[in-house]
Amino acid sequence: MKRASLRYQLPLFVALAGLTVVNLIPVIWALLISLKQPVDAFAVPPSLIFEPTLEFHYEIWFERGLLGYLVNSLIISAGTVVVSVTCGTLAAYGLTRIRAGRVQAILIGLMAVRMIPHLLLAIPFFVLARYFGLIDTHFVMILALVAINQPFTIWLMKGFFDDVPKELYEAATVDGCSIWQAFYKVALPVVRPGIWVAALFSFLLSYNEFLLALVLTGPNSKTLPVAISEYGAEDITYWSLSAAGSIGIILPVLLFMGVLQRQLVRGFAAGAVKG
Known part of the structure; x- marks a missing residue:
């Protein structure tokens, strides 16, 4: 039995390992470029033996001010996560407790909003932000990102609330809990792993x-993706700087996922099991 199971699992493991390697090739290549001098980074054939340097990492983060843009990105991302997850969790809980056919229509409408291309929303957001004097502020970016990502958060959290056994709500009602008390005493502890998954996305x-x-941003609130896009063009030195910045962008995400790894695994597992 174990041999048969291993026989079926081994090809799957090999396929997943191969897919992982293929997906990591661009990251590894960017890392190598960021550690090479341009003459080695763009040599033909590629130079496999070289003297690594952190010159471009130091230059782009400390001499060219990319560290400030990282702070902007983290402020905007943290603000978006707090507002989006809080509002999305409350909205999802409310939609779960409503016993009416219009809930499905609301969910479809939310998903339709999420499907609108960002290109169509960029100009209206810019006009409104300029009218209210919010251009080049963290606040307007948080508002725009919450508006765009909120439907996804609501859909995601509603799936977790739907998996909460109804018997828990009935027991809470028997014990005299109000709807609000049932939310934070009963439902919220159960869906906590899902909240971390929603926060990650x-x-x-x-x-x-x-x-x-x-x-929507300018010199005072520019984020990392916009800042790094300025490096490139014909100067091959800029490509090394861009590669160094790209590797630096990945680190906060890896740190976030590493710290919350246990919660994320529980959340993904809970979302994958129905009933």
Whole structure:
């Protein structure tokens, strides 16, 4: 029995390992470029033996001010996560407790809003932000990202609330809990892993946003994706700087996932099991 199971699992493991390696090739290549001098980074054939240097990492983060843009990205991402997850969790709980056919229509409407291309929303957001004097502020980016990502958060959290046994709500009602008390005493502890999953996706969506950041930010609130896009063109030295910045962008995400690894695994597992 174990041999048969291993026989079926081994090809799957090999396939997943191969897929992982393929996905990591661009990251590894960018890391190598960031550690090489341009003459080695763009040599043909590629130079496998070279003297590594951290010159470009130091230059882009400390001499060219990318550290400040990282702070902007973290402020905007953290604000988006707090507002989006809080509002999305409350909205999802409310939709779960409503016993009416209009809930499905609301969910479909939310998903329709999420499907609108960002390019169509960038100009209206820019016009409104300029009218209220919010251009080049963290606040307007947080508002825009919450508006765009909120439907996804609501859909995600509603799936977790739907998996909470109804018997728990009935027991809470028998014990005299109000709807609000049932939320934070009964439902919230059960869906806590799902909240961390929603926080992760909200963080990734806001942290990697480029188009809205390009339109709505300026020198005071520019984010990392916009700042790094300025390096490139014909000067091959800029490509080494861009590679160094790209590797630096990944580190906060890896740190976030590493710290919350246990909660994220529980959340993904809970979301994958129905009934």
